[in-house]
Amino acid sequence: MNNKSPVLMGNSQEPFVRIVKRKELTKQQVLLLRVFAFLLAIIAGGIFIWTMGKNPIDAYRLILKGAFVGSKRNPLSSIQATINIAIPLLIVSLGLSFAFKMKFWNIGGESQVIAGGIFATYFALYYSTLPGPILLVIMFVAGALGGGLMGLLPAIFKVRFGTNETLFTLMLNYIALYVIRYLESGPWRATPGFASIAQIDTNARLTHLGGVHIGWIFAVLLIAVVYIYLNHTKQGYEISVVGESQATAHYAGMNVKKIVLRTMFISGAICGIAGMIQVAGIDYTLSAGIAGGVGFKGITVAWLAQLNPFVITFVTAVFSILEKGSGVMQSELGLSSAGTGVLQGIILFFFLGCEFFVRYSFVLGKRRANA
Amino acid sequence: MNNMFINFLYAAILSGTPLLFATVGEILSEKVGNLNLGVEGMMWMGAFAGFFAAYKTESPILAILAAFGFAALGALIYAILTVSLKANQNVTGLTLTTFGIGLSIVMGYAMTSKIGGAPKVSEKFAASLNHIHIPILSDIPYIGKLLFQHNPLVYLSVILAIICAIYYKRTRIGLNVRAVGENPSSADAAGINVTLLKYINIVVGGGICGIGGAYMSLITANGSWQPGGIVNGSGWIAVALVIFVSWSPSKAILGAFIFGAFNSLVNYVPASVIDIPIAFYQMLPFVLTTLVLIITSVRKSRENAQPAGCGVTYFREER
Numbered sequence: 001m002n003n004k005s006p007v008l009m010g011n012s013q014e015p016f017v018r019i020v021k022r023k024e025l026t027k028q029q030v031l032l033l034r035v036f037a038f039l040l041a042i043i044a045g046g047i048f049i050w051t052m053g054k055n056p057i058d059a060y061r062l063i064l065k066g067a068f069v070g071s072k073r074n075p076l077s078s079i080q081a082t083i084n085i086a087i088p089l090l091i092v093s094l095g096l097s098f099a100f101k102m103k104f105w106n107i108g109g110e111s112q113v114i115a116g117g118i119f120a121t122y123f124a125l126y127y128s129t130l131p132g133p134i135l136l137v138i139m140f141v142a143g144a145l146g147g148g149l150m151g152l153l154p155a156i157f158k159v160r161f162g163t164n165e166t167l168f169t170l171m172l173n174y175i176a177l178y179v180i181r182y183l184e185s186g187p188w189r190a191t192p193g194f195a196s197i198a199q200i201d202t203n204a205r206l207t208h209l210g211g212v213h214i215g216w217i218f219a220v221l222l223i224a225v226v227y228i229y230l231n232h233t234k235q236g237y238e239i240s241v242v243g244e245s246q247a248t249a250h251y252a253g254m255n256v257k258k259i260v261l262r263t264m265f266i267s268g269a270i271c272g273i274a275g276m277i278q279v280a281g282i283d284y285t286l287s288a289g290i291a292g293g294v295g296f297k298g299i300t301v302a303w304l305a306q307l308n309p310f311v312i313t314f315v316t317a318v319f320s321i322l323e324k325g326s327g328v329m330q331s332e333l334g335l336s337s338a339g340t341g342v343l344q345g346i347i348l349f350f351f352l353g354c355e356f357f358v359r360y361s362f363v364l365g366k367r368r369a370n371a
Numbered sequence: 372m373n374n375m376f377i378n379f380l381y382a383a384i385l386s387g388t389p390l391l392f393a394t395v396g397e398i399l400s401e402k403v404g405n406l407n408l409g410v411e412g413m414m415w416m417g418a419f420a421g422f423f424a425a426y427k428t429e430s431p432i433l434a435i436l437a438a439f440g441f442a443a444l445g446a447l448i449y450a451i452l453t454v455s456l457k458a459n460q461n462v463t464g465l466t467l468t469t470f471g472i473g474l475s476i477v478m479g480y481a482m483t484s485k486i487g488g489a490p491k492v493s494e495k496f497a498a499s500l501n502h503i504h505i506p507i508l509s510d511i512p513y514i515g516k517l518l519f520q521h522n523p524l525v526y527l528s529v530i531l532a533i534i535c536a537i538y539y540k541r542t543r544i545g546l547n548v549r550a551v552g553e554n555p556s557s558a559d560a561a562g563i564n565v566t567l568l569k570y571i572n573i574v575v576g577g578g579i580c581g582i583g584g585a586y587m588s589l590i591t592a593n594g595s596w597q598p599g600g601i602v603n604g605s606g607w608i609a610v611a612l613v614i615f616v617s618w619s620p621s622k623a624i625l626g627a628f629i630f631g632a633f634n635s636l637v638n639y640v641p642a643s644v645i646d647i648p649i650a651f652y653q654m655l656p657f658v659l660t661t662l663v664l665i666i667t668s669v670r671k672s673r674e675n676a677q678p679a680g681c682g683v684t685y686f687r688e689e690r
Contacts, residue, residue, distance in 0.1 A: 182650035336480035341473020
């Protein structure tokens with residue numbers, strides 16, 4: 001892109017390649033472009049698998065098999081496991097989209113999931129004599145509160161001092177992680193000499209419905225709630241105005257600080273609920289692996305879906321299938337399950353590149369005289 | 372007691388070195404306005420490539436070059452997407468991390484299963500990265516151990532940091548780079564080739580992060596490949612360090628060794644003196660970094676803040 005440099009452009013010379021804004025593409029064209037990007041990514045991923053000395057078609061087949069084909073005893077087992085992976089990722093991605101809509105870079109999903117997990121686990125450990133439903137409601141509220149406060153903290157500093165939220169939230173992930181490590185090795189340790197927290201009581205565990213813990217019902221409801229909140233409520237509208245331009249929001253008489261704080265609390269609270277659900281539905285304990293990267297993955301999912309809750313659901317499904325299926329790929333094909341990271345990375349790279357072509361196109365040669 | 376203190380400082384320098392590489396690399400990138408959250412991924416890529424080249428060629432120079440090159444390739448993907456295709460920096464960086472970690476584990480796994488055991492570099496190679504011994508100088512009590520008894524990569528990291536500091540403070544091109552990071556459109560108007568400078572700094576910066584990764588597989592892990600990797604979050608600590616040293620490569624030398632000291636502190640402070648859980652030692656770098664971040668923003672210190680154009684996509688056609 002040297003040719004864009006003013007030095008090379010000279011006085012009247014035109015650059016050889018120019019970037020121009022496209023006319024708005026129709027929805028079908030955009031979709032077509034994205035499908036094309038996805039296909040390219042699958043092919044590029046295939047080339048990668050092939051260079052590792054494996055058959056790409058086998059690899060993709062095994063991923064799908066691993067994600068969908070269950071055991072003889074329970075034909076649904078794999079699908080259920082895939083859904084278990086999808087639930088926290090879906091909830092966190094939805095939660096993060098609140099912040100991103102406001103152009104607030106909440107990179108702290110991990111910390112908010114962890115905070116929610118810690119708050120919920122506290123009640124599960126110390127109030128386990130309460131009746132199950134009441135305890136679970138308390139844990140749910142506690143999880144939301146924990147995540148919300150964790151989200152609120154960087155927002156307070158942002159509105160008060162303009163502290164960079166990307167870096168602040170990033171640091172909080174690690175601070176929160178080591179809080180769990182501390183709890184494991186100290187106050188909440190179950191057995192001396194072994195750094196882990198006790199299993200929570202059966203009271204504090206989510207019941208199953210259709211073979212999957214009922215967290216999935218919450219996740220499904222959340223899709224609709226987030227869609228309605230962001231697109232059809234006053235508060236949702238305020239978020240998008242603040243995201244577009246804080247000056248406009250001020251001018252329109254909105255209380256920008258209040259909106260930022262409120263939205264980050266909600267964003268964190270939703271992530272916190274994901275932490276509570278992970279504790280009460282899957283892990284039955286609190287461990288350093290509770291977030292397991294969903295805070296980071298959620299960022300890419302929310303971005304890839306352009307913050308549309310329904311597309312987020314779809315992208316989450318794709319990522320979860322890759323995640324779950326890769327284990328089978330490793331055992332049957334001998335390609336490390338970490339290959340999911342590579343495939344997810346390649347898909348994202350292609351989509352990141354693709355967005356450019358949705359908005360702009362390269363034009364060769366001379367500008368028209370009237371341009 | 373004295374000896375123990377020297378040993379502690381020595382250990383701090385050893386574990387701070389990979390952080391120094393990665394921090395210098397990330398400063399290069401952030402100074403042209405690109406917050407690259409892919410440091411962790413690039414370090415993993417460097418860790419594997421450096422190890423692989425060391426295993427195959429037994430040459431330390433080739434190992435470092437391989438680590439540099441492979442990580443620079445990762446940074447190039449990032450540069451193409453964020454500079455030319457105007458993609459979001461945060462998402463691209465995070466993706467690079469996912470991609471880089473996945474890639475090195477997959478390749479390491481393939482290598483391990485091919486060899487059928489845990490691969491380890493040869494004795495000859497390990498000896499070439501042993502700590503140096505300069506007659507007389509290395510034998511000075513205390514100072515000799517702290518200054519003249521390290522492995523060559525320690526010196527390389529400090530030299531790179533010093534070069535980087537001179538580059539920003541004393542050269543015209545360094546001045547241009549800072550202009551690009553602070554205000555790309557003014558820099559562009561002044562005739563600076565914004566795109567070219569961004570590319571060079573991001574790619575070279577990524578490569579340097581990769582050397583930091585190679586340090587971890589070749590020295591920290593004693594030249595063996597760990598299936599779960601060895602970088603384990605150092606890349607994120609480096610991102611923190613960049614803030615901690617307020618984007619200054621010369622301060623990074625001290626900063627990296629301070630953070631390295633946090634790593635080693637736990638082994639050297641007897642529980643009878645200060646009895647706090649290990650987790651708090653590990654948390655310390657991140658807490659301090661957060662405090663630095665807050666303090667600089669409260670003081671509105673322009674000097675110590677992130678380059679103004681950092682994280683913002685510059686698009687000349689869209690003004």
